[in-house]
Amino acid sequence: MRHITKDITSPPTALTSNNCKRQLKNIVTTRKGKKATYYHKKTVVDALNILYKNKCGYCESRINVVASENVEHYRPKAGVDQIDLIAGTTHVGYYWLANEWSNLLIACPKCNQQGNKGNRFPLSAPNSRVVNPPAFLANGDVDLIANRYTSPHIAGEVPLLINPEHKDPIPEFLLKRNGDLAQKNNSVFAEKTIEVCDLNRQPLSTARQKIIDDITNRINRQIKEWKADVDPLTDAQFKRQLEIIFSDIILRLKDDRQYTFVAKMIIKDFETLVLSGVENKFHTTIEKYFNDFINTN
Ligand SMILES: [Zn+2]
Structure with missing residues (x-):
C-alpha cells in the first residue's frame, strides 16, 4: 500500500456534469447504487490510473498486464456485508x-x-454507521460537497479499512522477512485491512519476500567476492558493489514500481529484513555503508 495524494475538490468533470447530478438524484431517490454509471467513465478511470499508476490501492500489484482494474467504491455503493453490521440490521x-x-x-x-x-x-463503532444521504440542496440538487469523505455528514464514522488516500499506511504495518504483513503497535486498522483484502x-507474500531475498542474496554474493582467496575485491570495490545494490532499493521507491511499500520497509528496518540474512560478523560494516548511502542519497 502506498500513500496517494488526491485533490478531492477537483473531480473529473464527468462526475460533476449535470447528467451525472441527474443520475445521482435518481439514485438517491430510489436508493439503488447499482444504477451508477459515471464512476467508470473513461476519464474517471484514466484519472484514477494516473494517481494509482495502474496499481491496486490495497496490494500495489500492477493490474493491467493481466486483468482489468476495478474502480472500487471504498464505501460500498450497493450493500454492506452482514459481517460488518450489527446483528439483525441491514444496510x-x-x-x-x-x-x-x-x-x-x-x-x-x-x-x-x-x-x-x-x-x-468495517467500522470501529458499527452503531455510528451512516444510513442516509445528506439532504438535497435548497434548489433540489444533490449536495456534492456534503458527499466528500471529509464532510461532517460522514466524518463521524471511523472505518477500519485503511484508505491509502486518507492516511499514510506505512506507520500502521510491519513487514516480516517471509513477506507477510502484520500490524504495528497493535494497529487495528492494519489488522482489519490485512484481513479484509x-x-x-500466498502470491503476495511470496512477491514481497522475493524482493527481500534478492537484495540479501546479492549482498551475500559480494561478501563472497570480497573474502575470496583468489583475486578478492578491495574494500573500495566491495563498497562500490554494495552501493549499486542500495541504489536499486532506492529505485524501487518510484511510484510506478510494484510494492514500493517493501522498499520503504527495507530502508526503515534494514537490520531485521536484510541483515538477518547475512553472517553476523559483516553486519557492522554493511550497516555503516548502508546508513552512509541512505544519508547521502
Ligand atoms: Zn490488490
Whole structure:
C-alpha cells in the first residue's frame, strides 16, 4: 500500500456534469447504487490510473498486464456485508456515494473480490454507521460537497479499512522477512485491512519476500567476492558493489514500481529484513555503508 495524494475538490468533470447530478438524484431517490454509471467513465478511470499508476490501492500489484482494474467504491455503493453490521440490521450501501470522487479508488480483482473487500466496510463503532444521504440542496440538487469523505455528514464514522488516500499506511504495518504483513503497535486498522483484502495471500507474500531475498542474496554474493582467496575485491570495490545494490532499493521507491511499500520497509528496518540474512560478523560494516548511502542519497 502506498500513500496517494488526491485533490478531492477537483473531480473529473464527468462526475460533476449535470447528467451525472441527474443520475445521482435518481439514485438517491430510489436508493439503488447499482444504477451508477459515471464512476467508470473513461476519464474517471484514466484519472484514477494516473494517481494509482495502474496499481491496486490495497496490494500495489500492477493490474493491467493481466486483468482489468476495478474502480472500487471504498464505501460500498450497493450493500454492506452482514459481517460488518450489527446483528439483525441491514444496510443497502452508501448509494449516494456511487459517483463520488473521494469514494473511488483502484483495486485489483483479487483484493476486491467477494469474500475479500467486495462489500465489506468495517467500522470501529458499527452503531455510528451512516444510513442516509445528506439532504438535497435548497434548489433540489444533490449536495456534492456534503458527499466528500471529509464532510461532517460522514466524518463521524471511523472505518477500519485503511484508505491509502486518507492516511499514510506505512506507520500502521510491519513487514516480516517471509513477506507477510502484520500490524504495528497493535494497529487495528492494519489488522482489519490485512484481513479484509487478504493481503497475506500466498502470491503476495511470496512477491514481497522475493524482493527481500534478492537484495540479501546479492549482498551475500559480494561478501563472497570480497573474502575470496583468489583475486578478492578491495574494500573500495566491495563498497562500490554494495552501493549499486542500495541504489536499486532506492529505485524501487518510484511510484510506478510494484510494492514500493517493501522498499520503504527495507530502508526503515534494514537490520531485521536484510541483515538477518547475512553472517553476523559483516553486519557492522554493511550497516555503516548502508546508513552512509541512505544519508547521502
Ligand atoms: Zn490488490
